[in-house]
Amino acid sequence: MYATTYHKPKTLAEAVELYVNSDEPSYLSGGHTLIPTLKSRLAAPAHLIDLRNIPELSGIEVTTDRVIIGAAAKHAVVAASKEVKAAIPALSGLAGSIGDVQVRHMGTIGGSTANNDPAADYPAAVLSLDAVIHTDRREIPAADYFQGLYTTALEPGEILVRIEFRIPEVAGYAKFRNPASRYSMAAAFVSKHRDGHIRVAITGAGNEGVFRWIEAEELLTANFSAEALEGLTIDASRMMGDMHAPADYRAHLVAVMTSRAVQNLGGTHIL
Amino acid sequence: MSRITIAVNGTPQTREVEDRTLLVQFIREHLGLTGTHVGCDTSQCGACTIHLDGVAVKSCTVLAVAADGSQVTTIEGLAEGGRLHDVQQAFREHHGLQCGYCTPGMIMASVDMIRRHDGMLDEHTVRHELEGNICRCTGYHNIVKAVLDAAEKHRAAHAVAAE
Numbered sequence: 001m002y003a004t005t006y007h008k009p010k011t012l013a014e015a016v017e018l019y020v021n022s023d024e025p026s027y028l029s030g031g032h033t034l035i036p037t038l039k040s041r042l043a044a045p046a047h048l049i050d051l052r053n054i055p056e057l058s059g060i061e062v063t064t065d066r067v068i069i070g071a072a073a074k075h076a077v078v079a080a081s082k083e084v085k086a087a088i089p090a091l092s093g094l095a096g097s098i099g100d101v102q103v104r105h106m107g108t109i110g111g112s113t114a115n116n117d118p119a120a121d122y123p124a125a126v127l128s129l130d131a132v133i134h135t136d137r138r139e140i141p142a143a144d145y146f147q148g149l150y151t152t153a154l155e156p157g158e159i160l161v162r163i164e165f166r167i168p169e170v171a172g173y174a175k176f177r178n179p180a181s182r183y184s185m186a187a188a189f190v191s192k193h194r195d196g197h198i199r200v201a202i203t204g205a206g207n208e209g210v211f212r213w214i215e216a217e218e219l220l221t222a223n224f225s226a227e228a229l230e231g232l233t234i235d236a237s238r239m240m241g242d243m244h245a246p247a248d249y250r251a252h253l254v255a256v257m258t259s260r261a262v263q264n265l266g267g268t269h270i271l
Numbered sequence: 272m273s274r275i276t277i278a279v280n281g282t283p284q285t286r287e288v289e290d291r292t293l294l295v296q297f298i299r300e301h302l303g304l305t306g307t308h309v310g311c312d313t314s315q316c317g318a319c320t321i322h323l324d325g326v327a328v329k330s331c332t333v334l335a336v337a338a339d340g341s342q343v344t345t346i347e348g349l350a351e352g353g354r355l356h357d358v359q360q361a362f363r364e365h366h367g368l369q370c371g372y373c374t375p376g377m378i379m380a381s382v383d384m385i386r387r388h389d390g391m392l393d394e395h396t397v398r399h400e401l402e403g404n405i406c407r408c409t410g411y412h413n414i415v416k417a418v419l420d421a422a423e424k425h426r427a428a429h430a431v432a433a434e
Contacts, residue, residue, distance in 0.1 A: 006290040006336045035332045036313055050337055100403025105326045
């Protein structure tokens with residue numbers, strides 16, 4: 001790792017000021033993507049601004065129709081929250097399926113969502129649950145937030161403060177993991193909302209990162225069952241292909257995981 | 272450089288460190304506690320697992336400066352007064368190791384696992400929960416036996432304590 005200077009601001013204003021006034025700054029949260037990146041010298045920020053001590057980024061609140069999670073909430077804390085589990089069990093299960101125990105003790109929902117790794121879990125929940133991203137300066141609907149691999153609507157220096165999920169009528173999450181890395185090779189988050197809208201979000205597979213599978217949503221709107229998806233396929237040219245799985249295999253997995261999510265509503269199905 | 276204080280195994284340790292120093296480097300190189308191992312150095316293998324403020328984390332993926340003011344427990348801090356911790360004793364009795372390289376991380380992860388589940392563990396859960404720790408020798412068989420044995424001791428001790 002190249003030399004860097006660490007900062008631990010206690011307020012949002014202080015963090016943004018540090019960012020604006022520093023040469024080559026980077027925000028740091030749980031660090032479980034950023035620190036390995038720094039160790040590989042793939043990035044070399046001169047200043048690391050740790051966001052975990054800012055009070056606005058902590059806490060979990062559940063209302064009648066929303067689950068609001070602070071950006072610094074660790075995966076293990078989200079997974080262990082009885083309130084989250086009661087409101088959106090698929091979201092709770094998703095958090096408990098990220099990485100491994102030690103990773104979940106450090107990694108944060110804000111870090112994952114700000115990084116937008118194409119194989120990350122949370123982006124699928126954010127998109128399917130029609131979440132609103134609250135930052136230090138505005139609110140961003142999930143539909144406008146994800147903009148491709150590792151790319152989001154966040155401006156330089158903008159801080160993801162909390163994520164507000166809509167509580168659906170029911171939701172399910174199914175994931176097929178790479179057996180070595182435990183990252184998803186294809187995962188589907190399916191939600192049926194109280195207004196009747198169905199949202200299918202796919203992560204781990206698309207060559208532009210997380211996306212909504214509109215064709216699946218249309219079939220599920222007509223008939224909300226796994227049978228409705230029989231025969232539906234997705235174009236392999238939209239899929240990532242790499243040493244772990246070629247694009248046509250990922251396309252197949254997307255269809256299977258979407259069916260499994262529908263078959264496991266109210267929970268998760270992790271392979 | 273930053274001046275940091277971390278309470279390691281109950282003793283506050285103050286050092287001047289570069290901000291890029293990893294917590295595992297702080298533990299091994301600054302404090303000389305070499306029981307915590309570096310295996311993969313990419314947060315996969317779990318050999319560097321320690322307890323940070325009471326929970327198991329991979330110390331190769333935490334900056335020491337970010338742990339300033341925290342409590343850390345390493346493998347050296349488990350035994351009390353020359354008596355091995357129940358999990359250490361169980362690994363010894365069940366031969367839950369071969370080369371021993373992963374063992375400190377396995378034990379720290381197992382202590383955390385038994386605490387989180389209050390000793391209520393079965394084989395499936397132990398195997399699943401150890402997914403963040405890699406052993407290339409044993410096939411995990413005796414490791415799992417050791418964790419289950421220590422979990423049973425934990426349950427028995429807490430049942431006695433509750434009476």
